[in-house]
Amino acid sequence: MAEILFYVLSALALLTGFGVVLAKSPMMSILSLLGSFFCLAVIYLLAGFQFLAAAQILVYAGAILVLFLFVIMLLNLGDMGVVAERSNSFLDSTAARLGAALAVGLGVIGLVAASKAAFQPAQAEPGKALDGLEAIALQLFGRYSLAFEAASILLLATMVAVIALAKRQRKSGQNPTQNGGRA
Amino acid sequence: MNPQDLLQLFDDRALAAVAPLLALAIGIIVLLLSGVIRAFESLRAPIVVATLAFTGWLVASNFATVPGSVIDGTYIADRASSAWGLLFVVATLLAWLFSHRYYAESERPFQVEHDVLMLTTPLGMMLMAGAANLIVFFIGLEVLSIPLYALASFRRSRARSVEAGLKYFLLGAFAAAFFLYGSSLIYAATGSLQLAEIKAIGLHGPLALGGVALVMASLFFKISVFPFHLWVPDVYQGSPTPVTALMATGTKAAAFAFLINTMFMLPKSAALAVAVVALVTMALGNLGALAQTDVKRMLAYSGIAHAGTVLLVVAGTLAGDPESSGALHAALFYMGAYVFTAAGAFGLLALLERDGERFTTLEALKGLAQRRPFVAAALTIFMLSLGGMPLTGGFLGKWMVFSSLVRAGLIWPAVVGALLSVIAFGYYLRVVIALYMQPVSERDAALPSGQTSAGSAAPAAIAAAVCAVLVLVMGTLPGLFLDRLP
Numbered sequence: 001m002a003e004i005l006f007y008v009l010s011a012l013a014l015l016t017g018f019g020v021v022l023a024k025s026p027m028m029s030i031l032s033l034l035g036s037f038f039c040l041a042v043i044y045l046l047a048g049f050q051f052l053a054a055a056q057i058l059v060y061a062g063a064i065l066v067l068f069l070f071v072i073m074l075l076n077l078g079d080m081g082v083v084a085e086r087s088n089s090f091l092d093s094t095a096a097r098l099g100a101a102l103a104v105g106l107g108v109i110g111l112v113a114a115s116k117a118a119f120q121p122a123q124a125e126p127g128k129a130l131d132g133l134e135a136i137a138l139q140l141f142g143r144y145s146l147a148f149e150a151a152s153i154l155l156l157a158t159m160v161a162v163i164a165l166a167k168r169q170r171k172s173g174q175n176p177t178q179n180g181g182r183a
Numbered sequence: 184m185n186p187q188d189l190l191q192l193f194d195d196r197a198l199a200a201v202a203p204l205l206a207l208a209i210g211i212i213v214l215l216l217s218g219v220i221r222a223f224e225s226l227r228a229p230i231v232v233a234t235l236a237f238t239g240w241l242v243a244s245n246f247a248t249v250p251g252s253v254i255d256g257t258y259i260a261d262r263a264s265s266a267w268g269l270l271f272v273v274a275t276l277l278a279w280l281f282s283h284r285y286y287a288e289s290e291r292p293f294q295v296e297h298d299v300l301m302l303t304t305p306l307g308m309m310l311m312a313g314a315a316n317l318i319v320f321f322i323g324l325e326v327l328s329i330p331l332y333a334l335a336s337f338r339r340s341r342a343r344s345v346e347a348g349l350k351y352f353l354l355g356a357f358a359a360a361f362f363l364y365g366s367s368l369i370y371a372a373t374g375s376l377q378l379a380e381i382k383a384i385g386l387h388g389p390l391a392l393g394g395v396a397l398v399m400a401s402l403f404f405k406i407s408v409f410p411f412h413l414w415v416p417d418v419y420q421g422s423p424t425p426v427t428a429l430m431a432t433g434t435k436a437a438a439f440a441f442l443i444n445t446m447f448m449l450p451k452s453a454a455l456a457v458a459v460v461a462l463v464t465m466a467l468g469n470l471g472a473l474a475q476t477d478v479k480r481m482l483a484y485s486g487i488a489h490a491g492t493v494l495l496v497v498a499g500t501l502a503g504d505p506e507s508s509g510a511l512h513a514a515l516f517y518m519g520a521y522v523f524t525a526a527g528a529f530g531l532l533a534l535l536e537r538d539g540e541r542f543t544t545l546e547a548l549k550g551l552a553q554r555r556p557f558v559a560a561a562l563t564i565f566m567l568s569l570g571g572m573p574l575t576g577g578f579l580g581k582w583m584v585f586s587s588l589v590r591a592g593l594i595w596p597a598v599v600g601a602l603l604s605v606i607a608f609g610y611y612l613r614v615v616i617a618l619y620m621q622p623v624s625e626r627d628a629a630l631p632s633g634q635t636s637a638g639s640a641a642p643a644a645i646a647a648a649v650c651a652v653l654v655l656v657m658g659t660l661p662g663l664f665l666d667r668l669p
Contacts, residue, residue, distance in 0.1 A: 111368065111390050142189050143255040146201065147322045150310055153208055154326045157303040160215070161333030164296035165348075 002046055013039035021101045026072050037061045051131045197253035200260035203241040207306045210234025211299055218295030231298050235276045242268040256377055257316040262669030266515055267312040267440040271305040274433040274522050280646040281530035282425035300330035308433050312440035317366040317376040320441055328355050335422040347421025354414045358404035365397025382447050395448045405438035406490045409464040419483030424536055428529035431486045432522040439493055439514050446497055454501035458596040464491030465603040472610045479532055479543040481610055485569055493517050495584050495600055502591035512668045513583035520576030520657050527650030528565040531558055534643050550623035559618045561651040568654045570611040571604050576657030
């Protein structure tokens with residue numbers, strides 16, 4: 001049962017993954033990504049990673065994709081077909097995008113296959129997660145406590161950086177968009 | 184590990200090791216709060232100086248006491264990382280001094296944010312230099328990079344500055360992704376993210392080598408080495424000059440510190456390949472610099488060439504330099520001299536530039552010796568040191584790099600590298616000639632040498648003078664520094 005589910009979900013994840021690359025409208029692209037993330041989350045669950053599955057849905061599907069959607073709606077991007085028609089460079093073509101996606105995917109498969117021996121398959125006890133919250137917490141506040149604390153400074157600095165760049169200048173006549181085109 | 188054991192991770196040694204990081208973090212928060220309260224406006228500059236001075240003192244005491252490997256072996260505060268840390272503090276202090284009165288009035292309201300971001304960067308650099316774990320390094324890399332992305336585009340009214348920030352951000356994001364992907368492959372191959380454990384297990388097979396290649400690509404991007412150097416001229420030229428000084432010195436030093444720690448990842452057989460990459464970088468940097476008429480852009484290309492030179496020590500170690508810490512010593516001394524020289528040169532440009540952008544062109548520097556003899560003299564010292572003239576710090580750094588190569592038996596790369604350094608004099612001397620031997624152009628003579636922005640330039644001028652003196656001291660009395668190398 002689990003095996004069948006795995007193959008079905010993997011196929012779905014791949015299909016939606018191609019959807020992200022091939023979709024004409026950015027909205028369809030995002031929705032495909034959402035589907036791909038959900039399939040991945042269930043695959044994590046099947047492998048015994050309960051926390052990872054929940055985090056995947058909460059962080060990626062819940063927060064990041066919603067942010068993507070906000071940006072797309074704010075920018076009012078709509079159909080990217082117009083942009084695609086205007087630029088005829090090779091990098092923008094569907095073939096190039098598909099080719100890049102395939103090349104990266106095949107590269108990863110090749111690397112994993114070439115060193116399959118390096119992987120030790122982990123076995124979860126029935127009904128118990130491989131990634132218990134306690135284990136994660138011990139890692140986070142033990143070995144990785146320095147990185148964890150430094151991440152708070154990182155977030156603070158990011159916030160300051162974004163505010164400094166996005167805030168309107170207090171003095172008039174210095175609107176960046178007015179001078180933006182002058183290179 | 185049990186929850187009870189967690190506390191044991193934070194013994195006195197660990198606290199001493201991370202004390203400089205804590206001091207910086209507290210300084211950042213206090214500075215941020217002082218930005219909200221109008222009454223504290225005059226306290227902002229002292230807060231920055233005090234934070235950096237206190238951090239420097241803590242790092243220096245770590246250099247003496249050597250807390251060692253702490254927090255489950257994820258962070259190391261030994262003599263090497265403390266020496267690098269001191270360099271980062273100095274680089275940040277210099278960049279901050281040069282930035283103090285650099286911005287025009289219209290950009291002033293963001294001074295607190297600017298200073299907070301600048302104060303954050305050494306925290307990232309120290310994490311990078313002391314990291315003994317790939318995750319810790321990655322967080323450090325981001326703590327350093329994200330403030331720099333914002334600082335690069337801090338002059339939002341100038342299209343060049345915005346372009347520099349965007350370019351740096353996009354390419355930096357790629358480099359960060361490369362690093363993460365490479366680390367995940369290394370983890371898959373070895374089952375560990377700790378440098379010591381990875382070293383013990385060894386990196387074999389395509390999975391591990393793919394990971395190493397990706398990690399090295401991201402490091403090469405940060406130190407701006409061929410083929411990841413193309414972003415440098417635009418970003419260095421477009422960014423505000425004090426930020427360029429910080430990027431050219433601090434970022435590069437931090438990435439080199441980690442590269443020296445991770446050299447073991449590269450296979451011994453890669454020595455010649457690394458040497459060739461370094462020499463190509465030197466050639467591209469020097470040839471590119473020869474063609475420039477803008478001094479800031481020229482210094483950007485020269486920075487590429489210098490990164491190539493320091494990369495040669497990696498090749499030397501891989502080829503079997505019998506002196507085990509030869510690479511570390513050479514890189515430390517070279518980057519030490521480079522921090523003072525490049526920061527000083529960019530700082531002087533920032534000082535001259537305050538009345539407009541024209542002062543970064545070679546044309547505008549003509550005859551400067553008559554009008555501002557001290558600025559011209561200091562700039563000459565920096566140019567000669569960048570070129571590697573004897574009696575300056577730059578010469579000794581180059582000498583240590585090339586002698587490491589010779590010890591390792593890589594004779595021809597050392598010869599080619601030395602020849603490429605001589606080419607570099609072609610463009611460094613052009614600046615000196617413009618300063619002393621060419622008349623002031625008519626157009627410039629008419630312009631006032633005015634200082635339009637408020638406040639005195641004294642802090643920046645004193646910082647530049649100290650840099651010039653230190654460059655000469657490093658060249659004439661190198662024992663002062665060499666005897667203290669870790």
